[in-house]
Amino acid sequence: MELLTRKIEEEGIVLSDQVLKVDSFINHQMDPHLMKEIGWEFARLFKEAGITRILTIESSGIAPAIMAGLALDVPVIFARKRKSLTLTSDLYTATVYSFTKQESNEITVSKKYMKKEDRVLIIDDFLANGQAALGLANIVEQAGATVSGIGILIEKSFQPGAEELIAKGYRVESLARIASLKDGKVTFAPSRQIDSIIAGGY
Amino acid sequence: MELLTRKIEEEGIVLSDQVLKVDSFINHQMDPHLMKEIGWEFARLFKEAGITRILTIESSGIAPAIMAGLALDVPVIFARKRKSLTLTSDLYTATVYSFTKQESNEITVSKKYMKKEDRVLIIDDFLANGQAALGLANIVEQAGATVSGIGILIEKSFQPGAEELIAKGYRVESLARIASLKDGKVTFAPSRQIDSIIAGGY
Numbered sequence: 001m002e003l004l005t006r007k008i009e010e011e012g013i014v015l016s017d018q019v020l021k022v023d024s025f026i027n028h029q030m031d032p033h034l035m036k037e038i039g040w041e042f043a044r045l046f047k048e049a050g051i052t053r054i055l056t057i058e059s060s061g062i063a064p065a066i067m068a069g070l071a072l073d074v075p076v077i078f079a080r081k082r083k084s085l086t087l088t089s090d091l092y093t094a095t096v097y098s099f100t101k102q103e104s105n106e107i108t109v110s111k112k113y114m115k116k117e118d119r120v121l122i123i124d125d126f127l128a129n130g131q132a133a134l135g136l137a138n139i140v141e142q143a144g145a146t147v148s149g150i151g152i153l154i155e156k157s158f159q160p161g162a163e164e165l166i167a168k169g170y171r172v173e174s175l176a177r178i179a180s181l182k183d184g185k186v187t188f189a190p191s192r193q194i195d196s197i198i199a200g201g202y
Numbered sequence: 203m204e205l206l207t208r209k210i211e212e213e214g215i216v217l218s219d220q221v222l223k224v225d226s227f228i229n230h231q232m233d234p235h236l237m238k239e240i241g242w243e244f245a246r247l248f249k250e251a252g253i254t255r256i257l258t259i260e261s262s263g264i265a266p267a268i269m270a271g272l273a274l275d276v277p278v279i280f281a282r283k284r285k286s287l288t289l290t291s292d293l294y295t296a297t298v299y300s301f302t303k304q305e306s307n308e309i310t311v312s313k314k315y316m317k318k319e320d321r322v323l324i325i326d327d328f329l330a331n332g333q334a335a336l337g338l339a340n341i342v343e344q345a346g347a348t349v350s351g352i353g354i355l356i357e358k359s360f361q362p363g364a365e366e367l368i369a370k371g372y373r374v375e376s377l378a379r380i381a382s383l384k385d386g387k388v389t390f391a392p393s394r395q396i397d398s399i400i401a402g403g404y
Contacts (some may be wrong), residue, residue: 023312023314028279028282028312028315029278029279029315030268030277030280031277032272032275032277035268058261059260059261059264059280059282062232062261062265062268063265066237066264066265066269067234067268069234070235070237070238073234073235075232076231076232077231078230080230109230110231112226113226113230113231
């Protein structure tokens with residue numbers, strides 16, 4: 001997605017060959033017009049998927065998810081993160097390990113807001129090792145509902161998350177794919193469709 | 203705001219005479235159309251205030267804030283909550299005590315995203331004791347910027363936050379005002395403008 005890759009080029013800060021900081025337009029300060037365009041793009045990509053609900057995770061997933069919810073005309077749920085949890089029977093829970101923070105969080109969704117008929121679009125800001133997306137997908141499946149797609153703003157394609165999700169059969173749509181952060185520089189990967197054409201996948 | 207009060211009447215759950223649960227449309231599941239209307243209403247209320255930036259706090263403030271940011275065409279920052287903090291010189295910080303959770307959190311905003319020329323609209327979901335809004339206002343003032351208004355979705359008018367903020371000179375606009383949650387029932391207060399007319403304040 002042109003607008004997002006341009007923003008990353010202009011404002012992203014490469015902190016190491018693993019970490020890209022996008023605090024000025026996604027993770028702390030947010031650009032509302034960019035978020036709207038992202039929401040509309042997810043709606044375009046998933047408009048035939050019969051989405052009935054969007055699931056994201058606090059906090060950086062909320063803005064793109066609410067815009068996609070507006071465009072697709074479906075409710076949006078944000079999973080809550082908790083350090084530890086007194087289990088209650090009202091909640092679906094999953095454990096998500098963060099490699100960046102080196103800590104585990106419980107994520108929770110109220111059983112009231114996820115039904116087995118639901119076709120769920122999962123949205124998150126980053127996809128690196130895929131732990132958050134896998135945790136969210138796990139919650140959808142605990143509810144007996146269907147993961148109809150995973151929409152990601154920025155995929156770090158040099159980390160294993162995207163491949164793992166695709167291998168499990170999930171449809172992953174990443175608006176920007178980063179091949180490398182080496183030498184303090186962002187190198188983009190082609191979109192997955194173009195990758196497939198190059199690899200003769202069509 | 204008619205649409206919000208109607209939602210509260212239809213879906214709000216009175217847990218005690220202090221606590222109203224709005225998990226089905228604000229705090230966990232979110233209604234994107236309601237959020238859009240709320241954003242547009244804040245933009246209408248503050249369109250003459252010269253707002254240059256919106257400040258909210260993770261997580262429930264983000265959706266209404268991003269919609270208001272879209273309508274007012276300004277960037278949106280969400281303050282981050284931390285249990286405790288290693289102070290760094292890059293951050294403005296304030297301590298916010300939650301009466302509900304009986305714990306203190308540090309809230310932080312990067313100095314990069316708040317300038318002394320800024321006219322800031324603070325947005326939050328609930329206003330009860332006013333601790334979060336006061337913490338956010340404190341951060342704006344640390345930056346030498348101006349708090350041009352405080353936009354609240356649901357004000358619990360029987361708690362002291364709104365009066366305290368107004369006494370300090372802040373302009374507070376609450377889209378729904380709740381006079382009481384007694385007897386398991388939501389009783390709304392008139393909007394503050396109507397209150398002033400009744401009290402002969404004009």
